[in-house]
Amino acid sequence: MAQARMLTKDYDLILIGVVLALVALGALAVYSATHTRLLEAGADPTFYLKRQVFWIFVGLLAFVGTIFVDYDVIGKISQTIYLAMLGLLVLVLLVGKLVSGAQAWFSIGGIASFQPSELAKIAVIQYLANYLAERDLSSFKSLIPPFVIVLVPIGLILLQPDLGTAMVFAGILLGMLFVAGANPKHLGLIIAVALAISPLIYFFALQPYQQKRIMVLLNPYSDPIGAGYNVIQSMIAIGSGRLWGKGLFAGSQTQLNFVPAHHTDFIFSVIGEEFGFMGGLFVLIAYFIILRRGLMVAYTAKDEYGMLIAVGVVSMLATHIVINIGMNLGIMPVTGIPLPFLSYGGSSLLTNMIGIGLLVNIYARRHRLRFQG
């Protein structure tokens, strides 16, 4: 009994419960999105479901592992983790395999694929938190080192190239700098400059397919059977779900494969079509609970290092959620980043479970501050 009370007090069960609910919903949506296509091809209809469930268990193991390692231990080896991650990003450029135009994957024995840029987010978050903790960020100059910390992996990821993941890093950096006490004017200036040079990036740094995706955001119907196709079909899927949805396995857009990549980047369209506005709202509320709990963790963290890790995880999840759902709803460019806990894919699930593990870890150790102070 006492132990149970401990558990409820120390571990954020609301956060864990909501994440598990989302993960379960994700597995169901992945199955709904893939089973007809697999059946049609004469394959095992549970092929993707089985893999997703496998990764859920891997993710849960990583989650539990993350809880039990004191995050202070991570702080001590944070630079090593960061540098090892940079090494992996270089390696993937050299030996990685190409998936839909991006060289972002390691093939593990030909069975599973692994995307190091996903885990790189955690590595960057913890290193950045370690660097920013207790540091005075009031001068503009003081912002340069954190930018370098993030821009190095961003540069390596853009070489893959993966615009979406790079945007997530930007989100993490801005979120953490803001909470760490950077001058909002400085951050505003940086954003303004980034926006001002974005046309240059658009014309000189972006691949044509990425340019197209941004054009399509402005007007999906400019290329309805090409780059705009995904967005239009996704909007049709979600819109046609109306209030209550068409029912599980009953969404024509989903079951007849009108939305491409709907088990990964467009999984929200499956939920929107089959579970309607209520389903979509449920997902939004669940995410908001997670983010709010994450900020709560930051608020109660025993030290600034823990607080900043929590903020980094929240920033990472929030950027993913907003960009991905925004893309599904036709208000964000198609950048190909997964929706946390829902999209099919092991690397993403693993990364997010570790992130949640860090939040639970920091929350569980919040009281030490009081004992020490």
Next chain:
Amino acid sequence: MIDKVKQQTEKRLKISLIFLAVVFLAIAGRLWYLQIIKGEEFLRRSEANALRVVPIPAPRGIIYDRNLVPVANNRMAFTVSIIPRALPSDPTPVFERLGEIVGHAPEEIATAIETQQRLPYYPVRLFRDVSPEIVTRIEEARLDLPGVIIEETPIRNYPFAEVAGQTLGYLGLISLEQLKELGPLGYSANDIVGRTGLEWVYETVLRGIEGGQQVEVNRVNRPIRVIGQVDSVPGNNLILTLDIKLQAKAEQILRERLAEIRNEGRYPNAYAGSVVVLDPRNGQILVMASEPGYDPGKFVGGVSVEYWRELINNPYDPLRNRVTQGEITPGSVYKVVTALAALSENKTTPWEIFETTGRDYVYPQKTCWILAQGRNHGRINIAEALRDSCNIVFYEIGRRVGIDSLHRWSRLLGFGEKTGLNIYPPEASGLVPSREWKQANFKRADQQIWYPIETLDVAIGQGAVLTTPLQMAVAYAAIANGGVFYEPYLVQAILKPTGEIAEVFSPVIKRRVDFKPQALAAVRDGLRRVITHGTARNVFADFPIPVAGKTGTAELGKSTSDVHGWFACYAPADNPEVVVVVAMERGGGGSGSAAPVARRVLEAYFGLDVVEEPAEEELGEDPGEIGLP
């Protein structure tokens, strides 16, 4: 200091939460907009995405002859097609195996797919109308042939090929004028319709109602399941008055005789002719043969360039139905008109004797054909004048009747107007000259005058007179039946696909002319004598059934080969049940060219030629389960 930092951090965490709340509210608002405000619209679009209607073609109505022998029906045609998307990544083995079965080089198949491919999921039609054996072999090799499909659709079939081709007509892509007419009935611009003949006249009857299958398709347009199906309704069937067996026989006889005439050498341009067989008791057309003809079957699925070129380059125009459209000079077959006019108007009597010398009494330059042989017809009455086809007597009585009256009687006998047959291309009206006609059709005042000498030409069916074989058949039918002018017809009933009778067409009497019995008797007497002692006596020697008829030789110009041969007759003479009219364009004199054709057609009609046709019983017996009205 630490507290100040902590305060700032707490403040910024709160700002972050508010910021996230605002962003999430915006996303929820977008969700609301898409699903609740625009939900119905997106639902419609998702349905439009996934639902397709695959048309199920309706079989066209069957056309039967009077003995319920199908003369135009449908058959299922197999087409071997390939869906490019369903091919394996290396399709060469598939092409090799398929090529082996259909007897084509694998490269040919690869090229066809390359050139014809439109969309990856759209079938490329490789081999149309393949044999069932090939279909069986493909089905057996199914596992080796991914991506290969057999499509099956009903297509028009004409079991008798060229027989009655112009009468039946052919199918083709709807024309602009047709679309204007049929558009309101639901026809569309790529419909295949009857383009001419009965196929066009009865287009809306023969056409069925297209069915459709509502299928759900996936992103690559592949049907996943059938949601609903509306079966097609076959078109209504026609029962014709034609006797296809007799029609085939008549065409064969006509063709043979034209070839014989050409071979004889005097009339090298004898390529065209027509035969019409009509029932004088009701106006039913049993045979409508026009040479040269065409095979409507060659138009199914699109006529080939070579065949079409062959048809339109033929100077004798095989697309023309000469029975209804062939306006030609009738010559002496027209003399019955003059005879009936003169007898009815009391300008002569059956017993008046004409003294003939081979030259007209008033215009000596107008002579009788017999004068060229250094002879004349001597003292003859009107029946004998018909028997011998004496021009002099008809000049004389024509002059007595006068052009106005002759014109009136011509029109009464149905010349110069359409018979009323429901057919396409439309019938020609022919031409009966009159004073009004001259005034309307000539420019100079001296040309507009009717000269008395011109009446003589009309009296013997020469000059400007033009008639169609069908008009001639209707006129002789009226002589045979005592003055009843039926509208000739080709369709006696429309049957529903179930076999029930939808409509029966009864004979339509257009006009009844009360000929004086003694006038009719004299003309019939004359026509009978043509066969027994007159111009057709040699051709009809030993013919067991009494026939009454008239030869005609229409001279067209200076050239001796420019002569149309006519023969119009009915039989049996005492109780007529059949009228046969034969016109041989540029075939020479009627007794030599047309009368032999008529005799053989009558032989076939009365079954006098059975010796050489042991298979006849078989041919005639195919009534199916449908009862004759």
